[in-house]
Amino acid sequence: MADIAGKNGQREEFRVVGKPNKPGILSYAQASGVAKFGADYTAPDMLHAKFLRSPYAHAKINSINTEKAWRVPGVVDIVLWDDPDLMGLGGMPFGPPKSYLGNVAHQENQEVGAIVVAESEDACEEALRALEVDWEVLPFIVDLREGGTNPDLPVIRSPEDEGGGDMFGGRPSRPKEGNWSFTDKIEGDMAAGEAAADYVIEYDTNMPIFASLIPNATGSIAWWFDDPYHGPGKSLHIEGAVQRRGNIAQMYHVSNEKCVQEGLFHGGKYCDWSLRKSQEITPLLAKRTGRPVRCVNTREETFDFLMNQRLCHLRIGFTKEGLITFIDDQSIADGGRPGNSSFGTTGDMGYGPYYTLKCENISQRYKVVDTNTGMMYTSGQHCPFNWDTLTMGIHIIAEKLGMYPIDVARLNLHGPTSQKDTDRVPSFEYCLEEGKKLADWHWHPNRAKRLPDGRLHGASFRYQMCPRHAFSGYDCKLELRNGVVHLPTQGPCTGIYAVEANAMTVAEELGLEYEDISVDFDYRETFTPVGGGSDGTTASSWAMKECANILKEKILESAIRAANNPPPPSMFGGFGGGPKKENPLKGHTPDELDMIGGMVCLKSDPSQGMPLKQATSENLFATYSGRPPASLWSLGMGKMLDTMNTAYCEVAVDEDTGEVEILKLTVVADPGKVMRLTSLESQIDQVMFFSQGCQLLEEYVYDQHTGVRLNANMIDYKKPTPMDVPSVNRKFLESRAGNAAYGANGISHSLCNTHLIIIAIYNATGVWVDPPATPDKVLKALGKI
Amino acid sequence: MEEKKASVGARVTQEAAAGQAAAAINSMPAALTTFRCPLDGRVFASYADLVDHYNAEHPDSVVPITVNLTINGKNCEILLEPHWTLKQALQFKLGLTGAKHMCDRGACGSCTVIMDGRPILSCQILAAECEGFAIQTVEGIAADPKWKPLIDAYCKWDAMQCGYCTPGFLVTAKCLLDRNPHPTETEIKKALSGNICICGTYPRHSQAILEAAEIIGKEGN
Structure with missing residues (x-):
């Protein structure tokens, strides 16, 4: 739904919004190394804390003897799981209080049983080694395939270990069986779909684990201090729990006013907003010791999932023309350890690619397996996960029928309004047209093309609808103070350049430059530009646009007041001044004014005006609370299509070495409206970087005998380096069809994929390779080793 | 702990960031005036007193050492345990947080500093090994x-x-x-x-x- 309800949503001329190379508000702090992240903070007389972590994939602590640990020099406090201070901490207000820490670990390296506080990190670690822990090693599952197919495995989770669910739903639809939960979502008439099919294909897809998304080691430092200005009792200062100050305040029963957090920076908060224990525990430890306490995870302790593993088995029926008649998706999803986000399992099954098809016979039957692999917090970058299973199906159908995959996609994609709509989606058609040109798209059947150097050539294509669920409201405030427009916000700064888009929008609406807007960071402010979904940033800009127009009205009214009733000349005002120039706004009405080029001027003659600073001396406030209309996508849960993205990949595969080279990545996307060009381009680079990593390099390995993670570090878990990544050809369409500011809707992680490159390898070689397609796997798939 | 009034901030300009970087460099302690025991927090007036304290109270522990570093053109004397890395020294002894802790095993480059013209990983070198070398951090470049x-x-x-x-x-x-x-x-x-x-x-x-x-x-x- 285009931005029709908002002010100037249909604006045609843009001076500021969409322009490139506008430095981020805090970029200079980041580049200069003066930006402080949670792990950077220290305080005088600071103590350090470390959690005991499980060496086993699944184990229970029966007892801990702390005697030797207490003798380690520098140890100040040892807190065990059954300490009264931990009972009920951070828990729900109902039910019997549980220990914040617990004595059962459901994953190797999980915090469990004890916390040590000491004068140094070294002393913490020495004391942890000195703890005499009576471990009871329990059965574990880290092999999803085994866990999802063997009903005779020991049950690894008791009912009291179950997580409390999360915001993404994914409620079981059948009783739990051992380690398995079930969620079924069946629509349409599957039998009719089967009957209508001329062909049925079956294939398996392995969506691998993708991990270690957060660049900075998560952690915090906290202390308590006297603060009589905000009521009785100590106030809490915490750094490192960025944008979660309110949660910390709630956890420790202090008011928001008595909880201070100045830090703005947190790396890689790309849809992972959950706090880690190292970010939550320091206030308690500071209270117990009376000193500041710092607790920071190591990299090995920050290897959480961006995406859980999912094993998909697909059956797709289609006609001889290529029209899909039914989709039967039977997935085994890794439920991870207790508390794992259901977004990683079934939370995305209510929308996604299947609903972009004319075919209405869709069965999704997911088995969610309790495992001891790890934890996915909040949501992930690759969403919805089954987008790639459909993309694979489109390419398999194309291969079977001798069609172009793009034609198969076009045939099956429904129109903008519903699954019954047979019209073309304009955004899709544009993206295809431009994408084929930019990618120099020449499709060929599998194994049909060799490059001059003898390597096999492969290509792939993927369309993608941006999932959007920005239902968040925004509480915006703008202030004109001494002639300068201030945009106060609590931040944060996490890498998405959200407040920059806000500032550009305000500048656009007020006839100012981006640099004119003073973005004031203050943890006490209510406005945060971050919202849910890919459209969050642009949705906050929509709200800020409304706020800017309210401020504009006030400025124009104020300017008229000042023009018609100028303050009397002061006794000091006349020196050297001569006769004052007549105010050109005098005698006009606010409706006759505009703000252009930093001036308040007449609409009819913009040369007649005054600089903003002179037009009014009043301090003015504007507030706006609200959110844009819901996106078409969210209204239709994927069944209504407005904006679209397409990606294209070409690879070369060396049959002798198994090496895969990405020759070209191309993205043509429709963000609705480009808000901030430079970072939008970078987002495309980022999602392709993610995609490349999980398809060619990144693999999370467990010791199947012990359940221990073998490569939770940055040497053995390979992220792409600058030498690995190809440049990405990109082009943007501005259909203005999104629901947020000026018809924008963002793109964010929606273009991340797990199989674009894998499909290109399939096109090159004719065989499927499980990601990551490392040379050994390619050679194995080719039958060469 | 006393609380300073929480600050608020606006857009960070190049000049402001450079100023903050320069201020961080200026704040680095030039010479040790007190010697704090890292094991129990007791503070001593001289290094000899600290050594005596170790001999008496922590006979099994390694005595901290004093190290003279040249960081961003400024000479700094610090007290640290011999196994501390340059990264630890920069953050916890000198207050420079531009070199970042990420992988802690030389795989990511986030803690890179320059030693005598060559990029090095500050998480992989002992601070004690850096004596006599000119170290430049991102703060020095920014300033x-x-x-x-x-x-x-x-x-x-x-x-x-x-x-x-x-x-x-x-x-x-x-x-x-x-x-x-x-x-x-x-x-x-x-x-x-x-x-x-x-x-x-x-x-x-x-x-x-x-x-x-x-x-x-x-x-x-």
């Missing part, structure tokens, strides 16, 4: 007007998203430009290949460094 074009270009091209790894990249880039004022894109990629950005900003670094090289070259002429 030096000569490198303003590099910082400007990084900001202009969004060569950062979350910004955590950015100082490590920038230090490596400066080191590259020191020895190769006009690098090609391939040379830039090679130079930066030891730096990992989890946000995937790599193409932006090349753009920024190429632009900065051109500007610095013109200014030099």
Whole structure:
């Protein structure tokens, strides 16, 4: 739904919004190394804390003897799981209080049983080694395939270990069986779909684990201090729990006013907003010791999932023309350890690619397996996960029928309004047209093309609808103070350049430059530009646009007041001044004014005006609370299509070495409206970087005998380096069809994929390779080793 | 602990960031005036007193050592345990947080600093080994007007998203430009290949460094 309800949503001329190379508000702090992240903070007389972590994939602590640990020099406090201070901490207000820490670990390296506080990190670690822990090693599952197919495995989770669910739903639809939960979502008439099919294909897809998304080691430092200005009792200062100050305040029963957090920076908060224990525990430890306490995870302790593993088995029926008649998706999803986000399992099954098809016979039957692999917090970058299973199906159908995959996609994609709509989606058609040109798209059947150097050539294509669920409201405030427009916000700064888009929008609406807007960071402010979904940033800009127009009205009214009733000349005002120039706004009405080029001027003659600073001396406030209309996508849960993205990949595969080279990545996307060009381009680079990593390099390995993670570090878990990544050809369409500011809707992680490159390898070689397609796997798939 | 009034901040300009970097450098302690026992927090007036304290109270523990470092052109005396890395010394003894803790095993480049003209990983070198060498951190680069074009270009091209790894990249880039004022894109990629950005900003670094090289070259002429 285009931005029709908002002010100037249909604006045609843009001076500021969409322009490139506008430095981020805090970029200079980041580049200069003066930006402080949670792990950077220290305080005088600071103590350090470390959690005991499980060496086993699944184990229970029966007892801990702390005697030797207490003798380690520098140890100040040892807190065990059954300490009264931990009972009920951070828990729900109902039910019997549980220990914040617990004595059962459901994953190797999980915090469990004890916390040590000491004068140094070294002393913490020495004391942890000195703890005499009576471990009871329990059965574990880290092999999803085994866990999802063997009903005779020991049950690894008791009912009291179950997580409390999360915001993404994914409620079981059948009783739990051992380690398995079930969620079924069946629509349409599957039998009719089967009957209508001329062909049925079956294939398996392995969506691998993708991990270690957060660049900075998560952690915090906290202390308590006297603060009589905000009521009785100590106030809490915490750094490192960025944008979660309110949660910390709630956890420790202090008011928001008595909880201070100045830090703005947190790396890689790309849809992972959950706090880690190292970010939550320091206030308690500071209270117990009376000193500041710092607790920071190591990299090995920050290897959480961006995406859980999912094993998909697909059956797709289609006609001889290529029209899909039914989709039967039977997935085994890794439920991870207790508390794992259901977004990683079934939370995305209510929308996604299947609903972009004319075919209405869709069965999704997911088995969610309790495992001891790890934890996915909040949501992930690759969403919805089954987008790639459909993309694979489109390419398999194309291969079977001798069609172009793009034609198969076009045939099956429904129109903008519903699954019954047979019209073309304009955004899709544009993206295809431009994408084929930019990618120099020449499709060929599998194994049909060799490059001059003898390597096999492969290509792939993927369309993608941006999932959007920005239902968040925004509480915006703008202030004109001494002639300068201030945009106060609590931040944060996490890498998405959200407040920059806000500032550009305000500048656009007020006839100012981006640099004119003073973005004031203050943890006490209510406005945060971050919202849910890919459209969050642009949705906050929509709200800020409304706020800017309210401020504009006030400025124009104020300017008229000042023009018609100028303050009397002061006794000091006349020196050297001569006769004052007549105010050109005098005698006009606010409706006759505009703000252009930093001036308040007449609409009819913009040369007649005054600089903003002179037009009014009043301090003015504007507030706006609200959110844009819901996106078409969210209204239709994927069944209504407005904006679209397409990606294209070409690879070369060396049959002798198994090496895969990405020759070209191309993205043509429709963000609705480009808000901030430079970072939008970078987002495309980022999602392709993610995609490349999980398809060619990144693999999370467990010791199947012990359940221990073998490569939770940055040497053995390979992220792409600058030498690995190809440049990405990109082009943007501005259909203005999104629901947020000026018809924008963002793109964010929606273009991340797990199989674009894998499909290109399939096109090159004719065989499927499980990601990551490392040379050994390619050679194995080719039958060469 | 006493609480200072919480500060609020606005847009950070190049001048402000450079000023903060310079202030951080100026705040580094030049010489030790007290000697704090890292095991129990007791403070002594001399190093000899601290050693006596160790002999009496912590006979099984390794006695801290004093190390003289030259950081960003400033001589600093610090007290630390012999196994401490330069990264730890920079953050916990000198208050410089531009070198970032990410992988802690020499795989990501986020803690890169320059030692006698070469980029090194501060998480992989003992602080005690750095005596006698000139160390430059990102704060030193940011405070030096000569490198303003590099910082400007990084900001202009969004060569950062979350910004955590950015100082490590920038230090490596400066080191590259020191020895190769006009690098090609391939040379830039090679130079930066030891730096990992989890946000995937790599193409932006090349753009920024190429632009900065051109500007610095013109200014030099």
